Amino acid sequence: MQLKMALAGNPNAGKTTLFNQLTGARQHVGNYPGITVDHKEGRLSHGGETIIVTDLPGTYSMTAYSAEELVARDYLVNNRPQVVINIVDASNLERNLYLTCQLLELGVPLVVALNMVDVAESRGIEINSAALSRHLQVPVVPIVARSGLGTEALLDAAIAVARENRPWTPLTISYGDDLDAALAEMLAIISDRRFLADTYPPRYTAIKYLENDQQLVERGEKTDAEAARRLQMLVDKSTDHTRRTLDVYPEAIIADQRYGYIKSLLRQGVISRKYDADRLYTSDRIDKVLTNRLVGPLIMLAILFALYQFTFSWSEVPVSWLENGFSWLGDKVEEILPEGILRSLVISGVIDGVGGVLGFVPLIMFMFFGIAVLEDSGYLARVAFMMDRVFRIFGLHGSSVMPFIVSGGIAGGCAVPGVMATRTLRSPKERMATLLTVPFMNCGAKLPVLALLIGAFFSEDRAQYMFFFTMLAWLVAMLAAKLLRSTVLRGAPTPFVMELPPYRLPTVRGLLIHTWERTYQYIKKAGTVILGISILLWAMMTFPHLPDAEQAEFAAKRQAILAEAGAEIVALLDQQGDDLPVEAAAVRERLAAIDNDQAEAALRHSLAGTIGTAMEPVSRLAGFDWRTDIALLGGFAAKEVIVSTLGTAYSMGEVDVEESQSLSERLKADDNWNRVVAVAAMIFIMFYSPCFVTLVCIAKEASWKWAAFSMGFNTIFAFALAVAVYQLGMFFGLG
């Protein structure tokens, strides 16, 4: 038989470390349906039993305020694991036992894992685990999750409890005369009507009613409205009473009494301290520097910049391996398959699509590794602490800074890892606002487009313009966040009350598992969808084909050139290499020009071309002609596609993203382009719909609805800005 075991505990108590220690590589990470709370499951065998371990999200309590807490509670009451291991941080016992108390009140079969005894010891805290076990009436096993010390004993104890298979036995804590009396009355109703009896123990239900637990109250109303009404009346009565006599709400009394229970228990020979409370620990000393009001922000900038460098410079090597690999693959296919639809599909649809997905993998790995270092060491919480005041102005959270930086807050990031980095935010509204605005940053793929246009029209002061557009991205992203937080994401800010965990040296193993988990999730989730969309976009830019007549026309032109050149020169054309005689080179060039014209005609004739041409009357408002429209459509696939599509549309052939001088000359000479159009185009490109890889990530991190919103909202928003710039610019004759 398989045993079900769950790990519960406060954030930072070492749950993940213990989970990894217990299950090793035999684990599986997913999401709880509909929300982005990790659902981790692993398997282990011990003493002849096979155990399925579930790592519940870290929580301080079991109320219904956050997705994490709901998930943890629902898992316990719905899946009824045979044993729950409550991991508590021995160096912060009192606060950690607050959750233990609630688990005991729920009555789950519990084993307490007293973790970080090494840290506690170094702080002169000594804990008598036998005494603690006696008072709590559950096994308590001291462990060091990081080294694995004590985990064998922990599993023995857990299996013993699981084997007992006794019914849930909730602990009863006294909540003072007033509330105890109210609870007794409520209990009578609950037992009488077997109210929610399948899910919660009676007293637990009553306490949650007094605590005004939204989820449980709603559920009660649905199952038994009459009982719910009577309970609510009792709750109102006692709330009234405590408000009048003590000026507090029952929920405050309940918390106080729980802590009272814990304190009295700890005083009975459970804990003894060698040093007085004022002692400064290493962590406090580090904080004196790292969160110092003057030096702190400077060090933070340096660290964030280092993270950025690490992510984007160090990943360049594996990224270029991947790119070379895929272009090699493309070349091979080109050799093997005959020219035609199939080849075009395989190269432009499949290989580019898969390459597009995998090309991000090194980036994501490096970023998550960097973030894991900051997170596990405890520094990320300090960053949130220092940045909160600024980001709060725009309805965001101190922790939003990381996703913004990664997405291109320092020009050249990428919104894909940026969107995924929002996972570190625990406040739902702030997280959503961050997730929707990070694509406004100037990612690495927008840079070549900006460089092209700046190079063409503002070549005098490139650096200033680049800097200006980076700042503009920040400004617009912040204002857009503010706009979202005052409209669709309106709501009070999530409380900032949080812990600054002590600094700890991350373990290599922890970092690697962390990094791999998240990277794998990206590949698995984004991969399939992205391939599909890539093929779709390819089809849009390929079909329908040019009519035969037109194709024949181009073929005839080619024939004419060849005929004119004569057989001698034609024979030379098949030669490889550049050292052709002048005449042959000229012929080759004329042929290439025809090819480019044909590519332009084909693009214009395709579905994308038709859409682009149809949009021209509207896009003219911002100064864009049909060629630009098609290129912008291509930008949905990836922003760097804009340059190459512009190239095709201006019959320049394949334009290398890195070397676009010729295209830049061509644009400068074109009547449709001038400085105002260039600025309008750059603004549009910076802020319109995120590329579809980002959209897929938004969909996976939030929902498809939000991804659609992001696409629509950003495009309309960017177009409005571009129109304003173009119209004003032309009005003042700046073109």
Add this chain to the structure above:
Amino acid sequence: MSTILLRHMVKHQRGTIVTINVTGELGRRIREMGLIPGTEIAICGRAPLNDPIALRLQDSTITLRNNEADHILVQVEP
């Protein structure tokens, strides 16, 4: 002995929490972190822009914003 709002405490000042006058999510978050009447606290410092505040409890360091600290009344030595 006098009581002041947590917001008005200065760096390194110590005190004992008297009341926490807030319900709902914020109230619960404050309490579950161990900030309850009777808890001894000391101010560790403030973020560069003066907000949020970092507090030292017996075994942990907690941060909260000034406007959240407004709900907490602390008894301090003069």
